[in-house]
Amino acid sequence: MTDPRLDGKKLILGVTGSIAAYKAAELVRLLVRAGAEVQPMMTADATRFIAPLTLGTLAKRQVLIQVFPENQDGSWTKHVDLGLWADGLVIAPATANTLAKLANGFCDSMLTATVLSARCAVLVCPAMDHDMWTHPATKANVDRLRSFGYTILDPERGELASGLIGVGRLPEPETIAAFIGEWLESRTQVNRSLEGKKVLVTAGPTREAIDPVRFLSNGSTGTMGFALADAAARRGADVVLLAGPVDLPTPAGVDREDVVSADDLHRAALNHADADLVIAAAAVADYAPATAGEQKMKKADEDLVLQLRRTPDVLAALGERKQNGQVLVGFALETRNGEANARGKLERKNLDWIVLNHANEAGAGFGTGTNRVVLLGADGSRHELPMMDKAAVAARLLDLITAQETAKE
Ligand SMILES: Cc1cc2nc3c(=O)[nH]c(=O)nc-3n(C[C@H](O)[C@H](O)[C@H](O)COP(=O)(O)O)c2cc1C
Structure with a gap:
């Protein structure tokens, strides 16, 4: 069923090397079913967790990974153009490593280069072990990303892949898809439905x-x-x-x-x-x-x-x-x-x-x-x-x- 907030919207979905990368497949499916055009991008390490073929087939688009793809005809995919094409760029899951790269302006992959050149709204959905999430370095990186105007969808508390219980779980794909609808609407449309009330x-x-x-x-x-x-x-x-x-x-x-x-x-x-x-x-x-x-009550026996x-x-x-x-x-x-x-x-x-x-x-x-x-x-x-x-x-x-x-x- 299409969702009016996502129908016809152009989204880049970045997937990084987290165990939660498998959830990205369902997320692509939900976004496409809601009417969005989804361009998947993966870091090289993300491809160790989920095959590009899966995301590419669900999105009906070629998954982009390298800044320097080895095309026979010498053509290259322009990260700058993609950054302009998209209505929104979502990274789900986002590893601690990618958060650190983005907080410091690294652009050594198709995904990080596109984020740096994107003019559209950016949503980051971190997923990692509890101790990685609560580490001061990660906290500082997340604060930095917020200061750039990026939206952070905080990870949830629950059982983690390490077997520990803590905060770090990527929310379920349904939750992320619903959030993306809200987030895109608030970023791209002016809703004045309560004007004068x-x-x-x-x-x-x-x-x-x-x-x-x-x-x-x-x-x-x-x-x-x-x-x-x-x-x-x-x-x-x-x-x-x-x-x-x-x-x-x-x-x-x-x-x-x-x-x-x-x-x-x-x-x-x-x-x-x-x-x-x-x-x-x-x-x-x-x-x-x-x-x-x-007066303050006095303690009695x-x-x-x-x-x-x-x-x-x-x-x-x-x-x-x-x-x-x-x-x-x-x-x-x-x-x-x-x-x-x-x-x-x-x-x-x-x-x-x-x-x-x-x-x-x-x-x-x-x-x-x-x-x-x-x-x-x-x-x-x-x-x-x-x-x-x-x-x-x-x-x-x-x-x-x-x-x-x-x-x-
Ligand atoms: C089995 C396994 C699971 C991992 N899960 C996570 C994770 O959930 N979050 C995270 O930040 N790093 C995780 N890592 C570590 C990252 O894969 C590693 O830091 C990698 O360099 C990330 O690269 P990328 O950010 O370019 O995708 C995991 C590594 C392994 C081997």
Whole structure:
């Protein structure tokens, strides 16, 4: 099935000498099936892991390897032309060696020479052993590549070819293909689908004071909410971001208000209840200490029982006040009976959409750069997204929600 974000797009796919090179075959197949033209390039060491014939047959193009191919007629393939031809250049998998070469401007193969001369967007998907990935040299090289404007799709945590468990795994081809669609769209098209709309996003945890130095909270880092605020602003919306205590930079063009407790968030959210689209991604505490001591509590010999009170239900309050045409999106982080619980919350709180993520799944939920979510609609619809970078998840969620809401108008 073609994907409008990839259909007709010209991609160079660089493959390097990692054990994960076998995944490149499936990636080529998925990209070609989505409608992309794929020009494979391999480093010489990549050909020890997977045959050029495999990638060439799937891409229906000759695989390019050498800067100096020995053509009988004296012709040569111009890496500069290819760099101009492509809409995007993806390296998957990218070895530590190739990262080091690119960070230092080496161009001793067709792939590295093309990257250096490419004017198109570059996406690098590293794959390696955990210790290679966490080595300061690799970290410095990756930072350098980011500073060139290249996008890095971070490797995932899981079982590695070495037998160790750690970070370094190349994401599955489906995840990379979905990410490439998002990435290309954000790089090549101006999507202004939320122009003139006010969007309210809540993000991060809340802190409920026990005394002046202690609090109850949770492990939310705010990454998903910040990615949603960023994606909405890129689509032209006037975005208000209510942020709990998090350590994240404010996305460009976003109006940020910092809050601490569930009470603060409740008050601030009601001030912006006129938004056209409300996305409640904050992990709001359900309970707070009944009274917060004015002075630091002193340790005693006995056990301590904390009396807790219910905090205001921010999402339910917004649901009660929902105006005609307003779209309300909630998040559910569940550890069991995910879909049933999320659907219950959707109905109880008068939401239009709920995003379900699983707290006990590796690479999803709190504190990770990636997420795997299911979007459930009040109209009974269900959209399952693959594990993706949170920025890509945010973009996909906004696409799905805006497309369906526009269709209803
Ligand atoms: C079995 C095997 C698996 C390897 N897997 C990886 C890998 O996943 N990531 C990596 O950075 N290097 C890996 N290497 C090391 C690279 O192949 C080596 O550094 C090579 O020079 C990379 O060249 P290239 O970047 O030009 O493709 C592996 C080597 C072997 C023998």
